[in-house]
Amino acid sequence: MAAITAPTLASETIGLIGSFEIRNTMLMAWLAMGVIIILALCTWRTRYREIPGRFQVLMEMIVGGLFDFFDSVVQDRALTRRFFPLVATIFLFLVLANWMGILPGVGSITIAGVHEGHPMMLPLLRSMNADVNMTLAIAVISVVMTQVFGIALLGVGPHLSKFFVAPWKDPIMSFVGILELIAEFAKIISFTFRLFGNIFAGEVLLVVIAFLVPYLAPLPFLGLEIFVGFIQGLVFALLTVVFLKIATVAHGEHARA
Numbered sequence: 001m002a003a004i005t006a007p008t009l010a011s012e013t014i015g016l017i018g019s020f021e022i023r024n025t026m027l028m029a030w031l032a033m034g035v036i037i038i039l040a041l042c043t044w045r046t047r048y049r050e051i052p053g054r055f056q057v058l059m060e061m062i063v064g065g066l067f068d069f070f071d072s073v074v075q076d077r078a079l080t081r082r083f084f085p086l087v088a089t090i091f092l093f094l095v096l097a098n099w100m101g102i103l104p105g106v107g108s109i110t111i112a113g114v115h116e117g118h119p120m121m122l123p124l125l126r127s128m129n130a131d132v133n134m135t136l137a138i139a140v141i142s143v144v145m146t147q148v149f150g151i152a153l154l155g156v157g158p159h160l161s162k163f164f165v166a167p168w169k170d171p172i173m174s175f176v177g178i179l180e181l182i183a184e185f186a187k188i189i190s191f192t193f194r195l196f197g198n199i200f201a202g203e204v205l206l207v208v209i210a211f212l213v214p215y216l217a218p219l220p221f222l223g224l225e226i227f228v229g230f231i232q233g234l235v236f237a238l239l240t241v242v243f244l245k246i247a248t249v250a251h252g253e254h255a256r257a
Contacts, residue, residue, distance in 0.1 A: 011131040012122040014113060024123055025131035028106070032097040032128060036089075066091065070241050082153075083244050086145055090138065091237035094129065098199060098229025101127025102222055107203065129199040129232075132192060139191035142240045143184060150247035159247070187243065191236065198232050 015022040039059070046056040066088050071080040100106070110121040128134050150159040163181040167174040202225045209218045 011126060011133070012113065014111060014122055014124060023131065024126040025128050025134055028100060028125050028128040029097065029134060031125075032093060032100055035096060035100075036092060063088070070237075073238065073241055074245050076245075079153075079245070079248060082149065083241055087237045087241045087244070090142065090240060091233050094138070094195070094233035094236055095230055097128040098233060099226060101130070101199065101203070101229070102206065102225050107207065127199055127203050129195050130203045132196045135196040135199075136188070136192045138195075138236070139188045142191060142236070142243070143187050146240070146243045146247045147184075149244050153248045191239070195232055195236060198228060202228055 011023040011025040013021045014024050014027065042055065043059045046053065046059075049056065052060065067080065067084055070084060070087055071077055074080045074083065106125045106127065107123045109124045111124050113120065113122040147159070150162075161177075163177045163184075165174040165177045206218060206221055206225065209221050
């Protein structure tokens, strides 16, 4: 059944596996992961031929272009190689999920269900990042991995000295360390609500435009959402790589910077 329904702030439960709830945004995330896995397997099956086909050339252009872009930010090829799997995966996953969120049927194909105790028609699929739980999960991964890389490359002591300084030794840096620690948690909030707010607002905009002026009027807004989906994924990955670079700078160098 197809219908235009107003999106809600909370994602909807469309099924259960035992007591585990399957949400429509979760289903979209699984589909996005499935597409990425299929593309990775197809790329692996090319065996990286010396004379590549069109598909291999496309994948090499995407991966090579992303690597060069992030390397221009990090300015250290060895560090870029360490960071690249994480930031490239975040970028590709977010952009793909954002673009899949505007495919025909997403948000309009509904099934009968119950949401917040009320029977209603629920969208089978919703844009993954229109659920704050999804954006929060990716934000936590980004910030936690920033700390992991900082500890791995600097050591536990030097990394933690950015946040914890004995106040009787250096009161000013002790206060600065507390601010740095608060900033790490602020990153999670910033990452989460920037991505969620932009994608959810786009979802609402498309529904409103499709309801008021159907068919041709939504087309320019679909183009805008494609652009916004790309930019949001790029900003998230770019900020992640910048924070990774900062986390791997020693305390003295970080202070001078």
